[in-house]
Amino acid sequence: MSPAPTFETIPETVAAIRKALPEGLHTPSVGIVCGSGLSGLVESLRDVTLVPYDGLPGFAKSTVPGHRSSLAFGFIGEKQAVPVVAMLGRFHPYEGHSLSTVMYPIRVMAALGIKDIIITNAAGALNPEFSVGSIVVVRDHLALPGLSGFNPLIGPTFSPEVTRFLPVSGAYSPALRRLAFLAAHQLGLPSDDLVEGTYAWVSGPTYESPAEGTFLRRVGADMVGMSTVPEVLAARELGVGVLVLSLATNKVVIPEKYRSIKEEVAAELAGKKIELPVEEVVSHAEVLEIGKIKGDVMRKLVAKIIDLIPESVRDATQP
Numbered sequence: 470m471s472p473a474p475t476f477e478t479i480p481e482t483v484a485a486i487r488k489a490l491p492e493g494l495h496t497p498s499v500g501i502v503c504g505s506g507l508s509g510l511v512e513s514l515r516d517v518t519l520v521p522y523d524g525l526p527g528f529a530k531s532t533v534p535g536h537r538s539s540l541a542f543g544f545i546g547e548k549q550a551v552p553v554v555a556m557l558g559r560f561h562p563y564e565g566h567s568l569s570t571v572m573y574p575i576r577v578m579a580a581l582g583i584k585d586i587i588i589t590n591a592a593g594a595l596n597p598e599f600s601v602g603s604i605v606v607v608r609d610h611l612a613l614p615g616l617s618g619f620n621p622l623i624g625p626t627f628s629p630e631v632t633r634f635l636p637v638s639g640a641y642s643p644a645l646r647r648l649a650f651l652a653a654h655q656l657g658l659p660s661d662d663l664v665e666g667t668y669a670w671v672s673g674p675t676y677e678s679p680a681e682g683t684f685l686r687r688v689g690a691d692m693v694g695m696s697t698v699p700e701v702l703a704a705r706e707l708g709v710g711v712l713v714l715s716l717a718t719n720k721v722v723i724p725e726k727y728r729s730i731k732e733e734v735a736a737e738l739a740g741k742k743i744e745l746p747v748e749e750v751v752s753h754a755e756v757l758e759i760g761k762i763k764g765d766v767m768r769k770l771v772a773k774i775i776d777l778i779p780e781s782v783r784d785a786t787q788p
């Protein structure tokens with residue numbers, strides 16, 4: 470496990486990053502996190518400077534296919550040139566990274582000056598009304614590791630300024646969620662492409678068993694993934710406005726009825742012909758493939774949302 474970076478490391482990391490950047494990019498106002506297979510979001514940026522994680526104090530290396538290991542700085546937007554920083558590759562606890570390492574890039578982006586962050590991820594759809602390829606504007610989360618004793622904020626508080634007891638009831642900015650739907654409308658996306666839902670954070674790296682999928686659906690989750698929530702908490706702790714967009718890359722298997730091998734054997738012994746069900750199995754390759762197919766829509770949506778964020782909002786701490 471990589472050593473846990475702390476508040477004390479931040480000035481060193483910020484200085485190393487700024488040294489690599491032209492002055493106009495020293496203070497980005499919006500952060501972006503690119504989910505699995507979604508690093509193509511960087512193609513919306515102009516005048517890009519890449520800063521590799523390698524060599525940045527406190528940063529680890531992303532080991533997951535579909536995640537690169539660089540920060541990309543540049544400008545985005547048609548109406549205005551908004552300075553942004555995008556994480557091309559995130560860290561997940563299942564890679565063996567500590568939760569402090571997972572949250573560290575968000576804390577660095579906040580120290581660089583971001584006011585809002587758009588966090589994207591690839592996730593499994595639990596809500597039967599969602600399609601593969603649906604983009605979900607996250608309105609709430611279920612932090613399963615958090616509820617069972619692994620809350621990312623356990624431990625010494627990150628800095629003297631942050632609160633010990635972070636409220637998360639309003640973590641997902643209604644103002645930014647509103648902009649997501651306005652942006653989709655302006656881009657002419659079909660209304661079913663963008664939906665709203667609750668994201669369940671699980672540790673992974675296994676995908677869900679059918680019983681786990683059934684459980685998560687029953688307790689109110691629409692999507693499930695292995696990332697995002699620690700990043701949301703790190704951002705909210707520092708007053709950064711949060712928008713999360715989850716791309717449904719697959720449907721989680723939730724059986725209406727379990728296949729009965731007992732009945733199948735009985736039917737076979739009775740000489741009856743039976744139709745065997747097709748087994749559905751999710752894979753990371755499929756997750757990356759949907760990211761590739763929907764990458765362009767995600768990219769346009771993120772760029773349009775950033776274009777719509779009024780300067781007054783970008784410059785004020787989100788409620």
Ligand SMILES: O=P(O)(O)O[C@H]1O[C@H](CO)[C@@H](O)[C@H]1O
Pocket residue numbers: 503504505533559561589590591592673694695696697752753756
């Ligand atoms: O959440 P992101 O990083 O987009 O990736 C998702 O896709 C991977 C599994 O296919 C897991 O890492 C899961 O969390």
Ligand SMILES: Nc1nc2[nH]cnc2c(=O)[nH]1
Pocket residue numbers: 591592593594671673675676677693694695718719720721751756
């Ligand atoms: N936990 C989890 N993470 C995912 N990331 C992409 N798809 C899935 C999924 O089905 N389950």
